[in-house]
Amino acid sequence: xxxxxxxxxxxxxxxxxxxxxxxxxxxxxxxxxxxxxxxxxxxxxxxxxxxxxxxxxxxxxxxxxxxxxxxxxxxxxxxxxxxxxxxxxxxxxxxxxxxxxxxxxxxxxxxxxxxxxxxxxxxxxxxxxxxxxxxxxxxxxxxxxxxxxxxxxxxxxxxxxxxxxxxxxxxxxxxxxxxxxxxxxxxxxxxxxxxxxxxxxxxxxxxxxxxxxxxxxxxxxxxxxxxxxxxxxxxxxxxxxxxxxxxxxxxxxxxxxxxxxxxxxxxxxxxxxxxxxxxxxxxxxxxxxxxxxxxxxxxxxxxxxxxxx
Amino acid sequence: xxxxxxxxxxxxxxxxxxxxxxxxxxxxxxxxxxxxxxxxxxxxxxxxxxxxxxxxxxxxxxxxxxxxxxxxxxxxxxxxxxxxxxxxxxxxxxxxxxxxxxxxxxxxxxxxxxxxxxxxxxxxxxxxxxxxxxxxxxxxxxxxxxxxxxxxxxxxxxxxxxxxxxxxxxxxxxxxxxxxxxxxxxxxxxxxxxxxxxxxxxxxxxxxxxxxxxxxxxxxxxxxxxxxxxxxxxxxxxxxxxxxxxxxxxxxxxxxxxxx
Numbered sequence: 001x002x003x004x005x006x007x008x009x010x011x012x013x014x015x016x017x018x019x020x021x022x023x024x025x026x027x028x029x030x031x032x033x034x035x036x037x038x039x040x041x042x043x044x045x046x047x048x049x050x051x052x053x054x055x056x057x058x059x060x061x062x063x064x065x066x067x068x069x070x071x072x073x074x075x076x077x078x079x080x081x082x083x084x085x086x087x088x089x090x091x092x093x094x095x096x097x098x099x100x101x102x103x104x105x106x107x108x109x110x111x112x113x114x115x116x117x118x119x120x121x122x123x124x125x126x127x128x129x130x131x132x133x134x135x136x137x138x139x140x141x142x143x144x145x146x147x148x149x150x151x152x153x154x155x156x157x158x159x160x161x162x163x164x165x166x167x168x169x170x171x172x173x174x175x176x177x178x179x180x181x182x183x184x185x186x187x188x189x190x191x192x193x194x195x196x197x198x199x200x201x202x203x204x205x206x207x208x209x210x211x212x213x214x215x216x217x218x219x220x221x222x223x224x225x226x227x228x229x230x231x232x233x234x235x236x237x238x239x240x241x242x243x244x245x246x247x248x249x250x251x252x253x254x255x256x257x258x259x260x261x262x263x264x265x266x267x268x269x270x271x272x273x274x275x276x277x278x279x280x281x282x283x284x285x286x287x288x289x290x291x292x293x294x295x296x297x298x299x300x301x302x303x304x305x306x307x308x309x
Numbered sequence: 310x311x312x313x314x315x316x317x318x319x320x321x322x323x324x325x326x327x328x329x330x331x332x333x334x335x336x337x338x339x340x341x342x343x344x345x346x347x348x349x350x351x352x353x354x355x356x357x358x359x360x361x362x363x364x365x366x367x368x369x370x371x372x373x374x375x376x377x378x379x380x381x382x383x384x385x386x387x388x389x390x391x392x393x394x395x396x397x398x399x400x401x402x403x404x405x406x407x408x409x410x411x412x413x414x415x416x417x418x419x420x421x422x423x424x425x426x427x428x429x430x431x432x433x434x435x436x437x438x439x440x441x442x443x444x445x446x447x448x449x450x451x452x453x454x455x456x457x458x459x460x461x462x463x464x465x466x467x468x469x470x471x472x473x474x475x476x477x478x479x480x481x482x483x484x485x486x487x488x489x490x491x492x493x494x495x496x497x498x499x500x501x502x503x504x505x506x507x508x509x510x511x512x513x514x515x516x517x518x519x520x521x522x523x524x525x526x527x528x529x530x531x532x533x534x535x536x537x538x539x540x541x542x543x544x545x546x547x548x549x550x551x552x553x554x555x556x557x558x559x560x561x562x563x564x565x566x567x568x569x
Contacts, residue, residue: 274352
């Protein structure tokens with residue numbers, strides 16, 4: 001079994017990715033920042049920072065706090081905005097060594113639609129991930145991600161704009177993610193990605209102040225992995241579209257757990273900060289694992305968790 | 310400027326004060342490429358806690374032995390683990406990162422102003438300067454301060470409690486030094502934000518250029534996480550890891566930075 005070839009390709013919507021290992025939005029910049037130490041051609045895709053209609057300066061500092069086996073962030077979707085993204089980044093993606101998935105965020109449904117309409121025609125973009133779940137942005141007042149009806153309506157409107165893969169990034173800050181996952185599937189989403197960060201907090205006992213300028217932030221890193229696995233397993237049993245799993249993955253061991261509970265692909269987030277080549281190493285580690293286990297394709301492990309009846 | 314991810318052995322460890330060590334690492338690409346003011350992101354151990362890398366200014370380079378130095382002061386979990394590391398241990402280092410101190414044309418004297426462990430990058434700058442310089446090193450008390458033999462003749466000390474050198478703040482020492490020197494000068498400073506704000510004011514009043522090296526919590530060090538903003542005088546933010554850590558002082562909105 002040693003040298004048999006394994007098929008690590010994965011299809012999402014009408015696009016095939018050569019590897020199921022991607023790097024998560026907000027943890028890999030616009031795809032260029034880590035190229036000194038990461039061979040991005042080995043990644044299934046790079047997911048950009050969230051792009052919003054207008055540039056965003058981001059939240060008041062401090063924006064980062066380390067916690068036990070994790071980190072809290074309250075970046076506030078700091079990004080260069082749609083116009084500069086089109087002018088400065090898109091041309092640089094012409095010969096980019098792997099697929100680019102653009103993550104889109106907004107404060108209103110119209111903002112998502114405007115940004116998607118503007119970006120949909122560009123051939124440099126393979127797919128779109130819709131951030132329905134940023135925990136750090138207050139204005140607008142609506143968190144689409146917790147409301148199945150709003151999520152359905154927005155996904156349907158987005159679906160009408162593009163035939164490229166549409167991935168909806170779900171929030172974990174909800175009693176059960178299943179209802180929203182089913183709603184976006186019904187509305188035509190090609191995949192869901194989960195989990196985004198969990199709302200969390202840290203407090204300075206000397207100053208009695210919150211340790212983030214925004215008071216609360218999003219928790220990521222190894223600390224959230226068990227929650228991610230449980231939510232993906234829940235959704236996998238109800239939903240038929242692919243799930244792109246993330247939440248604390250930092251090794252191939254972690255990634256395989258995600259495939260077993262039902263993820264068709266994975267995203268590496270916080271681990272990029274700690275060890276930039278993590279996603280690359282997971283890609284090769286996954287191939288080795290499949291060879292050793294005699295698995296021909298990813299379909300042989302996705303959702304194959306053995307649960308006693 | 311490219312950066313590297315290297316596994317670097319600690320080749321020398323010396324105590325600078327009771328709670329501060331100098332760690333020299335062998336890391337050829339970093340030692341040869343680094344410029345004064347740049348920093349490294351160091352993984353204190355390969356486990357999930359503490360999770361994130363720690364940022365350290367490069368405090369000296371010795372290209373002949375492919376080595377660079379950082380100075381670590383006991384602060385939190387990460388620095389305490391680092392203080393316990395011994396020669397021969399290997400650490401994962403990303404660098405050199407960020408901007409560097411820029412030469413200022415036509416000056417006769419460089420004034421290097423350091424507060425506490427903020428002194429570190431100024432030694433590297435002193436190594437490369439081709440003009441006369443003074444290193445002004447301020448701290449709360451003598452137990453925080455130290456001298457390096459190669460720079461000692463140029464070092465001046467001050468402490469808030471008067472236990473070493475002039476009593477008072479490093480800005481007092483800066484003002485005194487400015488009165489003593491003749492010819493054009495420039496200030497290069499690193500330390501706590503309050504101190505940098507005060508140093509920038511002194512330099513501005515004296516009409517001399519000032520560059521500051523800043524610190525902020527950061528996760529990545531390479532312009533990805535957007536976790537390390539400092540307010541820009543023109544509005545919005547600059548990022549310590551990729552726009553800095555060294556900034557022209559006039560670029561930073563110190564009032565907003567210090568008052569929150």
